[in-house]
Amino acid sequence: xxxxxxxxxxxxxxxxxxxxxxxxxxxxxxxxxxxxxxxxxxxxxxxxxxxxxxxxxxxxxxxxxxxxxxxxxxxxxxxxxxxxxxxxxxxxxxxxxxxxxxxxxxxxxxxxxxxxxxxxxxxxxxxxxxxxxxxxxxxxxxxxxxxxxxxxxxxxxxxxxxxxxxxxxxxxxxxxxxxxxxxxxxxxxxxxxxxxxxxxxxxxxxxxxxxxxxxxxxxxxxxxxxxxxxxxxxxxxxxxxxxxxxxxxxxxxxxxxxxxxxxxxxxxxxxxxxxxxxxxxxxxxxxxxxxxxxxxxxxxxxxxxxxxx
Amino acid sequence: xxxxxxxxxxxxxxxxxxxxxxxxxxxxxxxxxxxxxxxxxxxxxxxxxxxxxxxxxxxxxxxxxxxxxxxxxxxxxxxxxxxxxxxxxxxxxxxxxxxxxxxxxxxxxxxxxxxxxxxxxxxxxxxxxxxxxxxxxxxxxxxxxxxxxxxxxxxxxxxxxxxxxxxxxxxxxxxxxxxxxxxxxxxxxxxxxxxxxxxxxxxxxxxxxxxxxxxxxxxxxxxxxxxxxxxxxxxxxxxxxxxxxxxxxxxxxxxxxxxxxxxxxxxxxxxxxxxxxxxxxxxxxxxxxxxxxxxxxxxxxxxxxxxxxxxxxxxxxxxxxxxxxxxxxxxxxxxxxxxxxxxxxx
Numbered sequence: 158x159x160x161x162x163x164x165x166x167x168x169x170x171x172x173x174x175x176x177x178x179x180x181x182x183x184x185x186x187x188x189x190x191x192x193x194x195x196x197x198x199x200x201x202x203x204x205x206x207x208x209x210x211x212x213x214x215x216x217x218x219x220x221x222x223x224x225x226x227x228x229x230x231x232x233x234x235x236x237x238x239x240x241x242x243x244x245x246x247x248x249x250x251x252x253x254x255x256x257x258x259x260x261x262x263x264x265x266x267x268x269x270x271x272x273x274x275x276x277x278x279x280x281x282x283x284x285x286x287x288x289x290x291x292x293x294x295x296x297x298x299x300x301x302x303x304x305x306x307x308x309x310x311x312x313x314x315x316x317x318x319x320x321x322x323x324x325x326x327x328x329x330x331x332x333x334x335x336x337x338x339x340x341x342x343x344x345x346x347x348x349x350x351x352x353x354x355x356x357x358x359x360x361x362x363x364x365x366x367x368x369x370x371x372x373x374x375x376x377x378x379x380x381x382x383x384x385x386x387x388x389x390x391x392x393x394x395x396x397x398x399x400x401x402x403x404x405x406x407x408x409x410x411x412x413x414x415x416x417x418x419x420x421x422x423x424x425x426x427x428x429x430x431x432x433x434x435x436x437x438x439x440x441x442x443x444x445x446x447x448x449x450x451x452x453x454x455x456x457x458x459x460x461x462x463x464x465x466x
Numbered sequence: 467x468x469x470x471x472x473x474x475x476x477x478x479x480x481x482x483x484x485x486x487x488x489x490x491x492x493x494x495x496x497x498x499x500x501x502x503x504x505x506x507x508x509x510x511x512x513x514x515x516x517x518x519x520x521x522x523x524x525x526x527x528x529x530x531x532x533x534x535x536x537x538x539x540x541x542x543x544x545x546x547x548x549x550x551x552x553x554x555x556x557x558x559x560x561x562x563x564x565x566x567x568x569x570x571x572x573x574x575x576x577x578x579x580x581x582x583x584x585x586x587x588x589x590x591x592x593x594x595x596x597x598x599x600x601x602x603x604x605x606x607x608x609x610x611x612x613x614x615x616x617x618x619x620x621x622x623x624x625x626x627x628x629x630x631x632x633x634x635x636x637x638x639x640x641x642x643x644x645x646x647x648x649x650x651x652x653x654x655x656x657x658x659x660x661x662x663x664x665x666x667x668x669x670x671x672x673x674x675x676x677x678x679x680x681x682x683x684x685x686x687x688x689x690x691x692x693x694x695x696x697x698x699x700x701x702x703x704x705x706x707x708x709x710x711x712x713x714x715x716x717x718x719x720x721x722x723x724x725x726x727x728x729x730x731x732x733x734x735x736x737x738x739x740x741x742x743x744x745x746x747x748x749x750x751x752x753x754x755x756x757x758x759x760x761x762x763x764x765x766x767x768x769x770x771x772x773x774x775x776x777x778x779x780x781x782x783x784x785x786x787x788x789x790x791x792x793x794x795x796x797x798x799x800x801x802x803x804x805x806x807x808x809x810x811x812x
Binding site: 271293 | 678683684685688689690702779781
């Protein structure tokens with residue numbers, strides 16, 4: 158099922174390809190693949206009926222296996238069905254055909270075993286940070302209120318919001334809100350955390366912070382992550398493997414193993430293996446197109462001599 | 467930076483807000499005062515001070531200016547004693563100070579006839595009728611509205627009939643209500659119920675439908691059952707809107723009160739107003755009408771204050787938008803708190 162490269166062939170050479178993996182990285186992937194499969198997606202398809210009544214194929218026979226504590230990014234041009242895939246796995250939409258298995262059990266509707274972080278925060282505005290985080294344990298696991306509160310405090314500390322435990326969401330910045338959303342999803346101890354472009358609405362600096370932050374959380378918490386993004390650097394920085402989707406219909410183009418060693422730092426984004434991976438992703442998602450160079454039929458509308466070249 | 471007075475949308479500076487609110491009341495009051503106290507603006511009558519040789523004047527009587535002039539012309543022709551008087555407004559437009567005095571004496575002076583209610587008794591009677599009518603309609607209407615908004619099947623089962631019924635004017639049920647419920651307060655409560663209940667169901671159902679669906683999805687991914695979605699997401703998510711809906715609907719209840727109090731044995735503030743009009747005590751009529759407005763305003767301000775206490779999660783600007791009169795600028799929380807340094811205790 159894995160469309161990844163054959164790691165045994167990795168040649169030690171200077172001309173870097175995204176398929177070249179250092180022995181340590183290759184060994185890491187080998188170990189990763191021995192881990193049990195948490196999420197298995199088989200031949201998953203989804204049809205929509207658009208506003209004109211025409212049938213649209215959003216996802217076409219997607220196959221994917223995610224191993225325990227793996228971080229898989231899903232990337233693709235807009236309209237490739239990335240978010241649809243996330244919603245199907247979360248159980249918010251029903252697939253047209255195909256199977257989705259979590260720990261070998263078929264997914265049917267939303268459930269606390271799959272946490273989700275949305276782009277639009279979706280914190281409950283009437284609950285404090287603490288009560289937002291307690292929401293999941295209270296409604297799903299029937300933790301006693303005091304136990305849920307103890308656990309919530311741990312999650313608040315983990316995402317560094319101790320000072321804001323009793324603040325309401327409208328008092329937090331975007332990055333802080335998203336940290337609460339991550340803590341809220343994790344407080345349910347989900348098997349997999351689905352993140353649908355979670356940092357898309359944040360400014361570049363906050364986004365970089367949040368990415369570093371997510372990696373730290375992921376290392377410290379037993380959770381598998383499926384991360385939807387359209388940001389190539391984000392995918393290269395975060396992912397073990399990157400699932401590249403084609404648009405219209407959404408099909409698996411390639412499943413790429415990111416050869417950048419862990420633990421990762423921002424500086425590694427400049428390394429040859431990261432650059433090679435990024436370039437390959439770029440070619441897959443933005444194929445070189447012929448930019449039209451014909452002159453526009455515009456008359457001159459500026460003063461002679463006032464040129465910007 | 468100076469803000470233009472006619473800025474589009476946004477927030478006004480607090481002093482300007484207060485200033486404009488004051489002017490909104492002082493303006494009409496000034497107009498009323500001018501018409502009342504400046505004789506050459508209107509004053510179409512003459513209050514007779516000395517009837518003189520006039521055939522049909524009596525001292526203190528209000529006479530139209532033309533009639534007064536005609537009568538004096540006749541007297542002058544006959545060489546008699548001229549009538550005198552000062553320009554005055556008709557009896558139905560009392561000046562502000564008389565209304566203010568009536569407002570005070572309404573509470574201190576006994577009614578004209580011993581069996582009639584005092585002003586405060588009449589008002590209290592009206593308030594109890596409103597309270598019961600609105601309480602009963604809300605006790606049923608709010609839960610039903612929320613259910614309609616949350617469950618399409620309940621909405622389909624309920625709303626077509628409610629939609630039909632709300633076009634039936636509540637006063638049309640007056641005779642029926644008296645026949646069924648007697649002549650005292652019960653039919654009045656029923657009229658207020660009929661007037662507000664059906665609106666309430668529809669308005670609250672619509673507020674419920676406006677809940678952000680992303681919150682419901684988030685709750686579902688956190689494992690919320692349908693029951694938890696209703697009680698822990700929908701109800702708290704719309705409670706502020708429901709609260710504001712009910713503030714608006716309470717205004718409707720006062721509108722229906724005046725009709726309701728005419729049904730059966732006339733009672734409450736409506737009876738009081740009608741009695742005073744019969745005695746031509748229009749200062750008391752004005753005083754009563756203004757008191758109704760003040761009670762409504764005070765209730766609304768109190769509810770807005772209560773709302774801010776009950777719903778501390780509301781950004782203060784949103785809570786204040788409805789509190790248009792006495793809103794004070796509270797120190798708002800910093801909109802963008804500084805980003806914490808990312809540290810994970812591992």
